[in-house]
Amino acid sequence: MVSGENGAGKTSMLEAIAYGSALRSFRNSPRESLVRTGASSATVRMEVTDGSHRSLVEIGIAPPARDQVLRNKQRVLRAQELLETVRTTIFTPDDMALVKAGPQERRDFLDDLAVSARPRLLPVRQAVERVLRQRNVLLRQAGGRETRDVAATLDVWDDQLARAGSELTEARETLVAELLPLASSAFVRLTNLEQGLGLEYRRSYDGDLAGALAARRGEDLRRQMTTAGPHRDELLVASGGLDARTRLSQGRQRCVTLALRLGAHAVVGMRAGVPPVLLLDDAFSELDDTTARALVAELPLGQAILTTAGPLPPGARPDAVVELRGGRIVA
């Protein structure tokens, strides 16, 4: 457990650990803001023990240069190698966005889960994001007119999007099927309700993506954006037939969020063979006593690091307590 007053650096500590597994901030902080004001670079250094296997991970962050990543003093060229070394699951008070905000949050959740469970999907996810940017810029440059050059170049971007996009969509659908029973049972235990969670992945197109892109080309050119693809799909979450986003109470929504995170944690643990390190950033502050107790009981085996500005969550028995003040460990 990490304790300390507000601004002591608790979240930064978790952010550093999470950065060491994904090379991105769970707060979506730009890399520049990860470096202390006035300093030119930041370093994350951690020792990871996995069974009898130990690794030393070191990351040098000095924007605008690319991160220097070393594992056991050897350069790591692909982020996915790091994902295979350290996995993390994170809970934060901002998590409510997962249920309350738009579909993008839930797509990101699924993609983070996909990459965590299968690091080899990282290049697929990156390809989808990049090809979409390329295609959308091309659609804007075309200004609604399909000249021969535009048609010929759209053809090749469509082909790239269809390949990577279909792969990502299929991976998401597989994960939703794996996640459903795990998240649903966690939800039942957290709420004491009889009804579990319903998850439905809804594609933004019928049939195959290549066909959908071809069929919608006219519309895409007119609207200057890509209207079919994984970036327009939705993950619908419901409980007892009620849409979690619009029809559930705040308290229930919080339990939906926690259940999705716990389910994702279990999926990654099963896929990877070892449970990820669980990072709980002030996750208990908004919970009532009953839910907090239920969450502590849910905390799976494995390592969990939690931060709090107040007292210990009810029922928690930490192995070690670290106190932070002014960005330093003081006890």
Added chain:
Amino acid sequence: MTKEDAVRLARAIVEVKERTVLCSVCFNIGMGERCAICADERRDGSVVCVVEDPRDIVAVERTREFRGRYHVLGGALSPIDGIGPEQIRVRELLARLEPEHVAEVILCTNPNLEGEATAMYLARLLKPLGLHVTRIASGLPVGGDLEYADELTLGRALEGRREAAT
């Protein structure tokens, strides 16, 4: 760095700038109207290897596997960077095909998103002209381990599989 070294370095940079030009045929870096490869009569002019950048020629030449000629596009399709077919030397490539009796074009662009898109664009343009168009294989690093290959690479390697040697 001593002052003499600095002056020598500065002279070298100026000299490179003054003496190197782009080859008028393939757009490789050279010292004259035509680069050393285009000027070499022993090279097979019927096979053209299309690359994005002159540095890629150096890489392919190091393999000593290729005896044909090159064509440097000067980039890859990337709308984000404002690069469309007009900005890479596609027209110049088309103009070379007939006079040089080109029979095969090897698409040797980078195996990333933009390189793949460029290769596919060129393939669709060149194949209807009756040329033999090939793409360099993407696949597993020699001495590598299947278990550690990412799915894209492994997928490409499967797509590009060939008859086993016996």
